[in-house]
Amino acid sequence: xxxxxxxxxxxxxxxxxxxxxxxxxxxxxxxxxxxxxxxxxxxxxxxxxxxxxxxxxxxxxxxxxxxxxxxxxxxxxxxxxxxxxxxxxxxxxxxxxxxxxxxxxxxxxxxxxxxxxxxxxxxxxx
Amino acid sequence: xxxxxxxxxxxxxxxxxxxxxxxxxxxxxxxxxxxxxxxxxxxxxxxxxxxxxxxxxxxxxxxxxxxxxxxxxxxxxxxxxxxxxxxxxxxxxxxxxxxxxxxxxxxxxxxxxxxxxxxxxxxxxxxxxxxxxxxxxxxxxxxxxxxxxxxxxxxxxxxxxxxxxxxxxxxxxxxxxxxxxxxxxxxxxxxxxxxxxxxxxxxxxxxxxxxxxxxxx
Numbered sequence: 303x304x305x306x307x308x309x310x311x312x313x314x315x316x317x318x319x320x321x322x323x324x325x326x327x328x329x330x331x332x333x334x335x336x337x338x339x340x341x342x343x344x345x346x347x348x349x350x351x352x353x354x355x356x357x358x359x360x361x362x363x364x365x366x367x368x369x370x371x372x373x374x375x376x377x378x379x380x381x382x383x384x385x386x387x388x389x390x391x392x393x394x395x396x397x398x399x400x401x402x403x404x405x406x407x408x409x410x411x412x413x414x415x416x417x418x419x420x421x422x423x424x425x426x427x428x
Numbered sequence: 429x430x431x432x433x434x435x436x437x438x439x440x441x442x443x444x445x446x447x448x449x450x451x452x453x454x455x456x457x458x459x460x461x462x463x464x465x466x467x468x469x470x471x472x473x474x475x476x477x478x479x480x481x482x483x484x485x486x487x488x489x490x491x492x493x494x495x496x497x498x499x500x501x502x503x504x505x506x507x508x509x510x511x512x513x514x515x516x517x518x519x520x521x522x523x524x525x526x527x528x529x530x531x532x533x534x535x536x537x538x539x540x541x542x543x544x545x546x547x548x549x550x551x552x553x554x555x556x557x558x559x560x561x562x563x564x565x566x567x568x569x570x571x572x573x574x575x576x577x578x579x580x581x582x583x584x585x586x587x588x589x590x591x592x593x594x595x596x597x598x599x600x601x602x603x604x605x606x607x608x609x610x611x612x613x614x615x616x617x618x619x620x621x622x623x624x625x626x627x628x629x630x631x632x633x634x635x636x637x638x639x640x641x642x643x644x645x
Contacts, residue, residue, distance in 0.1 A: 305519075316503045355449075359453075
């Protein structure tokens, strides 16, 4: 195979969506759970990201991080640092982060007005 | 022994975590070289692609008419990841055939779901040794589905003989819920079979036998 890497074959331009200023809300239950998770230490941040994959093409990715090398927008929501990667800002603008207290399928849930469809487990959307 | 020209595109994917990226979007377990299927949310086929390791990069070989759809399918899901795509289709000719065909130096040989695939640099001006009729008879004899015949954007992989490429236990990918439900309920609708001629609604017609996507009663 001639892979072209010895020459200067141009890479296909990956469409970069417009970066939007993200607005995001936390429900009372989600706020309570984050207070339990963070305690008094607010040096860490909640990273709200999107990965490719899942039943619907995109998957939510929630992490508590100290910092990240990923270019992010930093928000302050109810005293919490929230980081949203700029590359997925168009998918996350307007989301509400909720917490569902259930034995099965419980945990943080994201209500996303940009999602045209979600999979059954709620972790994936398109 | 022989090979037929495959109407193919070849994309070179460079960057980090290429295999997990493809794995998350397609039906097979992609942890090395393999054949896998990109499906949409309804589990209909976007394309059937070969995943080929090229040093630290990955080549994706698919059916040429599906190229722009696949590129859009992939690029809209590259979210800040360090992944680039390069179209190297014009640098290579792709052939499918038996594993004992002869080929020139510099050829990448890959075991595909369709047979042995040969990716040969265009500078060799390599020619197919099989006619389309040879390929058709070979496909019918071995029940090999092919693009534009059994494999179209209107069917799902289980219905057209690509069930081996749908991994039963891997995690989520686009269309996975639909395919898993079909399997668990035993309702995949159609299956690929060969029948003696004449065959109504045949997808591939051979000299004495044909292939058809037969409705499962």
